Amino acid sequence: MTQFTYSRNTSLVISPSIMFEAACDLNTAERLNIAADELVGSTSCRPINFHINTPFALYLDVIYFPNHYRNKIRSTSGKSEAREFLKDKYQWNNRLIDSIEWDIVSSFISKQTYATRKTMTKYSHRWMLSNSKTIDNHIICSYCHQSEDNLDHDHFLTCNDSEERKEVRIKIFQQLLTQLQTPIALTSTLIKVIKTAYREQHQSTSQIPLTQQDIIGWNHFIRGRISKELTNTMTNFYQTLIQHKQRFTGIGWTKTVVKFMLEKHVYEWKYRCELNFQSKSIIHDNKHMYFHKRSLLITVDHFLSKIESLLFPKQKMVFGL
Numbered sequence: 001m002t003q004f005t006y007s008r009n010t011s012l013v014i015s016p017s018i019m020f021e022a023a024c025d026l027n028t029a030e031r032l033n034i035a036a037d038e039l040v041g042s043t044s045c046r047p048i049n050f051h052i053n054t055p056f057a058l059y060l061d062v063i064y065f066p067n068h069y070r071n072k073i074r075s076t077s078g079k080s081e082a083r084e085f086l087k088d089k090y091q092w093n094n095r096l097i098d099s100i101e102w103d104i105v106s107s108f109i110s111k112q113t114y115a116t117r118k119t120m121t122k123y124s125h126r127w128m129l130s131n132s133k134t135i136d137n138h139i140i141c142s143y144c145h146q147s148e149d150n151l152d153h154d155h156f157l158t159c160n161d162s163e164e165r166k167e168v169r170i171k172i173f174q175q176l177l178t179q180l181q182t183p184i185a186l187t188s189t190l191i192k193v194i195k196t197a198y199r200e201q202h203q204s205t206s207q208i209p210l211t212q213q214d215i216i217g218w219n220h221f222i223r224g225r226i227s228k229e230l231t232n233t234m235t236n237f238y239q240t241l242i243q244h245k246q247r248f249t250g251i252g253w254t255k256t257v258v259k260f261m262l263e264k265h266v267y268e269w270k271y272r273c274e275l276n277f278q279s280k281s282i283i284h285d286n287k288h289m290y291f292h293k294r295s296l297l298i299t300v301d302h303f304l305s306k307i308e309s310l311l312f313p314k315q316k317m318v319f320g321l
């Protein structure tokens, strides 16, 4: 039994059956295994595979992963690079980047469907296909009717002509904070900053940084990047003031707010896309049809016409030709 080592915190334990095969015929995997053993050197330890029914066991930071090996290895391998990228992008130091509840955000995103996970990740990093990122796809804002080409990436949230939608989001957020029994002063601050975040060309709420979240930035708050300080504030509040209601925890509060920020804003993005496609809906065979669906039908029609000449009469009947 031996182990692969990809990085300091990653190990892959191979079962004895595979090692027996390795002794007979060295393939690429076995050769890599030997190379990994050499790299591990004196830091290696005797691997233990408790999962005898699996061909191998993957451990990351001493946590066993039974599946999705590729994603786990990829995210762990790129962890330090991603951290450096974010620090450079937002001019954060180590203390600041460590003050954000990253685990809560990534855990929530990882539980979504593939499509939602993709959109949420893009939203959290401002990678949505809008603003200058659109190529030959000049989108007009459905609220103010300006071209998005020269507007801010977050225009779908901040457009001055979408006040009604902003109000609805703010109201639902306020209701959520009330349900979570958030202190009145904190509720008032959070509502104030979310209103500021929804304004075009907003500035910081205060000139002197008061909290960790002020330093991180409230525009990150609406992306679910919440400071651990807020979690601690809520933990202390629940423990000291409403001790008898044990169902509330600071971590639970942050998880709920992260969920709200990601779900509501990604929903707003989808709504923006829906509005845009609706305006491009056209009539096809007496039916209203969205642009992308019509585009697909045109492609199918095109290929069908190409094979039509190659088919026998009986086969044509199958395709209704």
Ligand SMILES: [Zn+2]
Pocket (backbone or CB within 6 Å): 141, 142, 143, 144, 145, 146, 155, 159, 160, 161
């Ligand atoms: Zn607009």
